[in-house]
Amino acid sequence: MKAIVCTQLGGPELLELQERASPPLRPRELRVAVKSAGVNFPDSLQIAGKYQMKLDPPFTPGAEVAGVITEIGSAVTRYQIGDAIAAFVPSGGYAEECVVSAEAALPLPANLDPADAGGFPLVYGTTLHALKQRGQLKAGETLLVLGAAGGVGLAAVQLGKLMGARVIAAASSPEKLALCQQHGADALIDYRQESLKDAIKTLTKGLGADVIYDPVGGALGEECLSCVAWNGRYLVIGFAAGPIPNLAANRLLLKGAAAVGVFWGAFAMREPALNLANFQQLFGWIESGQLKPYISARYPLAQAGQALRDMMDRKVTGKIVLIP
Ligand SMILES: NC(=O)c1ccc[n+]([C@@H]2O[C@H](COP(=O)([O-])OP(=O)(O)OC[C@H]3O[C@@H](n4cnc5c(N)ncnc54)[C@H](OP(=O)(O)O)[C@@H]3O)[C@@H](O)[C@H]2O)c1
Structure with a gap:
């Protein structure tokens, strides 16, 4: 699969598009074909080594994705192949494929396309x-x-x-x-x-x-x-x-x-039930048509660095997403 890789800490211009092995799937995880990945300000801090949660290169940035389940861990009972979900992930969102914890997955409402939902959770x-x-x-x-x-x-x-x-x-x-x-x-x-x-x-x-x-x-x-x-x-x-x-x-x-x-x-990790209730309220607003997430620009995965640069230069509005 193709993924964006931070090979050295620094600016977004240093990010590389590489061919990487699919990450292994553990029993409580789901493999997702990413349809959109949210680009967030903290990503720019993380690749520069300036975020609270530090990662050592090489790593794939990206804290949230939406897509379709392609493989299900042996201990997961709730989901089926083909289900559309979004998820907040510790890293690895800027890729064609992403492994997410089944507990962190958010089943999407029917009227929210996974190609539009990658910028929603955060x-x-x-x-x-x-x-x-x-x-x-x-x-x-x-x-x-x-x-x-x-x-x-x-x-x-x-x-x-x-x-x-x-x-x-x-x-x-x-x-x-x-x-x-x-x-x-x-x-x-x-x-x-x-x-x-x-x-x-x-x-x-x-x-x-x-x-x-x-x-x-x-x-x-x-x-x-x-x-x-x-x-x-x-x-x-x-x-x-x-x-x-x-x-x-x-x-x-x-x-x-x-x-x-x-x-x-931290709230999502410490108070998962309350966080889930919040998402039920958000998805309820989407289902009833009261809330429509706004995406101002979609960038191909290869242009992840440009997307981050535009965000850092205050050129973007609303959410921007990467489309693998
Ligand atoms: N606490 C949390 O749980 C949490 C969760 C998500 C994000 N955040 C934080 O929230 C902040 C915003 O995130 P975001 O994803 O909304 O980012 P964003 O889309 O880039 O929005 C940030 C806004 O800040 C303003 N801004 C002022 N000075 C800026 C500068 N020097 N560089 C860039 N923007 C500047 C810009 O608006 P104007 O041009 O109109 O001033 C810009 O639209 C980040 O610090 C992020 O880490 C916190």
Whole structure:
């Protein structure tokens, strides 16, 4: 099978397309013919050796796939050859074939094509966990989303609306904000043109946002604590801008607010039943036509490096996937 291989830690230009042996299948695993593989920001960190979970080269990056089952481990009873599933995997997604734990597999609803689902688990799994379990978002509350046209950001715009919130999308260009509006955002802030703090003050009549979803961090993350409402929740999702924000504890005190960490991968491992219930809710929204995952670009497997480079250069919106 063909797979993308990180042979040395560094930039995406160093990735190679290689012919590799099919990985062995253990009793509780499924072999999947990959129809699409999600490209995620953490992949760019992992190939550079900068992610929390470090892998030694050579390895195949890629944390999520969707496809069709081609082989079933001897201890698995639930699935049949040909079933369409998606899964979050520790690595190995950028390949024609991937071995996934049967426990991690998510059977896809009939109206979600595996060629479109490879970018689904991570961004929607993270975002529903963030808004529901960590942010306790309630209908009628105001949700501010930073990096709102990005992978997790656009998912937050969509899920925030489905949960009944008023969604304020913040991003770096009018084109990105127009995409957020198409996906339901109620108000827009271009943080390259205006101060986040002033814009939120105007849009919320001085009250601030009840929940802030921040995958960007850096100086914008630090500004968020001036935008949070009384009893608000600032959700620490990630640091796409690079620097980890230094949070001013006095602002949390003055607002009776909380800064709340979100780590979906660990949640999925530690609380699998709750994670599964979240996916049942997500797939229910898809089946009823209320939620449609957005994919802005599909790249051939051989162009994995270019896909990651485009993501790192802030050129992509929503999700991008690799098609083996
Ligand atoms: N906590 C968790 O469980 C979890 C799960 C998934 C992802 N994450 C994290 O969430 C973050 C976003 O992931 P994603 O997949 O949504 O990435 P993405 O699609 O690339 O979106 C990130 C957004 O951040 C903004 N950004 C600001 N400065 C940037 C910079 N220097 N480089 C790149 N983007 C920049 C961009 O929006 P603008 O151009 O509009 O500013 C971009 O759309 C990452 O840090 C990732 O590790 C965390």
